[in-house]
Amino acid sequence: MENGTNKITPWEVSGRVDYDKLIKQFGTQKVTESIRNDISSYANGRMHVMLRRNIFFSHRDLDLILRDYREGIGFFLYTGRAPSLGMHIGHLVPFLFTKWLQDIFDVDVYIEITDDEKFMRNPDYTLEKTGEWSRQNILDIIAVGFNPEKTFIFQDSEYIRNMYPLAIKVAKKLNFSEVKATFGFDNSSNIGMIFYPALQIVPTMFEKRRCLIPAAIDQDPYWRLQRDIAESLGFYKASQIHGKFLPPLTSPDGKMSSSVPDSAIYLSDGPKIVEKKIMKYAFSGGQATSELQRKHGANLDVDVPYQWLYYLFEEDDGEIERIREEYSSGRMLTGEIKKILAEKLNIMLQDHRAARERAEDVYNKFKYDGNLARKMWEKIHS
């Protein structure tokens, strides 16, 4: 979908994103103060930094999710990942937020690893590669801290038998025109990619109650299709809560991309690399010299280090306000804010890697023999 000068599809985000305009274009709702407070009331008054700062800014039917929760009907969470060689911090965003929601509401989480789609999308990828990436990415996801008894992580190529009867029911409801219009397929698209949307829709129907999908807004096309057909199959329309894109290191526009390594901080990047990348590549809104910076201050709207701190890495509201104040007024220099970010990031990555090592021990729980996983392997969805 075009959004002013930018483009947003499940495969591409480019240009500066006008989020208010996106809400209108996609026909979604703003996450209001009242919804935020409602969620917070279930969290002993706490509020995730990404909610507080409006990073998760848009939704569909989140009010109904909260109503169902209140009424004891409950709901479940669903998110996913197309496996890749190495995850970067942008990839972690929906998982961090989903984990927080699981902690608060104590609900089931389903995480789809779309190894099939990844394999079919790129001529160079082999199933061996996408299989190995799946394993590595799952360890990073587990490290986020999901509940192993209430979280099911599944690879499409492994779990397909359980999903297929429902998938063909979904597929029967979608024709080539619709997926063509939605995803930009054409005659040269391979027939596996054309079928694949059915498999991304199926997990929204894993339980006979509402499903909430925390994800970046670029996945919206799948959910629009889901909402067109879900009720005719006896399921609920999927609810979503949409996050903004973490900008790439190198620019305030677009989203972090694995294909431009300098634009991303990988979860495996060591402290020295992180520091070097930030110092060298982070796009700055500060002035060209210290003198000019002292005089005019930084333009925070385009400053990536500030935006990253605001988005995720500086959770303390007083501290982020202090940084904003100092940096925009020119009392803080570009090198200083970059240093703050590098330190925060390295602490986070260090913790993540420690958690990732422990993840090996519970890998099988999430995929095969935790309480939820066991139940899911016994179930044929139809």
Added chain:
Amino acid sequence: MENGTNKITPWEVSGRVDYDKLIKQFGTQKVTESIRNDISSYANGRMHVMLRRNIFFSHRDLDLILRDYREGIGFFLYTGRAPSLGMHIGHLVPFLFTKWLQDIFDVDVYIEITDDEKFMRNPDYTLEKTGEWSRQNILDIIAVGFNPEKTFIFQDSEYIRNMYPLAIKVAKKLNFSEVKATFGFDNSSNIGMIFYPALQIVPTMFEKRRCLIPAAIDQDPYWRLQRDIAESLGFYKASQIHGKFLPPLTSPDGKMSSSVPDSAIYLSDGPKIVEKKIMKYAFSGGQATSELQRKHGANLDVDVPYQWLYYLFEEDDGEIERIREEYSSGRMLTGEIKKILAEKLNIMLQDHRAARERAEDVYNKFKYDGNLARKMWEKIHS
């Protein structure tokens, strides 16, 4: 594909079929005397009636299959069925011939039950229906007499997990243009049907040797696609041996259809019904009155009872020659040949139903725990 005034696709056969022309149109080979004798030499000189009478008339690479067999490399057989409410005798033809080939060559047979395709093709079908039809049809197939230790019968919706990795490799090689051109899909085709050809192609790659597919020639489009891509995935091009269509009871043109009940004899039809259907509906090449018949004789080219006897039900070459002689000369009347057919058919159906009752006991062998079935469930194809 158009063939003079008739049409042949995997879903439709109409009009009189010019089989010599089909061989040219489809680019296949004639089954020659030399190939027939070659096969017969492995069968202690016996030759299946459908081979003797050129019902299986066309092939691709059957000579290579026989060479591989001679050289000890071997081959395997693959055929299948879209499940339906009740099978008729036309449906049995490829199975009868495949079973004969298994007996002679003692090879593995794979039988795909395409419940997914059947479900997605017709808006009125539910998975409950296609599931029940699958079970019923499988019993009829087992009753044909396949070797339970060397035959694997699988439903797509159940076996998908084992096939899916290879299916997405196949799917990645086929784009919408190709399947559109091959099967006549358009923008209104559902995305499951578009993907489905991958699943019909996968079983041709179940073993790393040549696959021989005995089937009516209307399935040829799938194998043309298979032959385009098989080698690039490290497998053999599929070989086929093509049968002619058993004409419907009501006309010498087209093929027997479940959607026109009077045109078909069902495997469940009792003796009285069979007799009544043949007497009442069988299209006759005999003359309008006994007098005229005595005088001019019957036109065997359009006479369905004669064609059925020739095709399948009168295996004795001396006897079929006697019938041809008597009936075409007018010494035999229409009522008489119909009676011969009804008797032959009822004997066959009686045997079949007895075998079908015994089939219940070995159902699980074919699907899950015979030697071949067990091996196949342990195997993920990729």
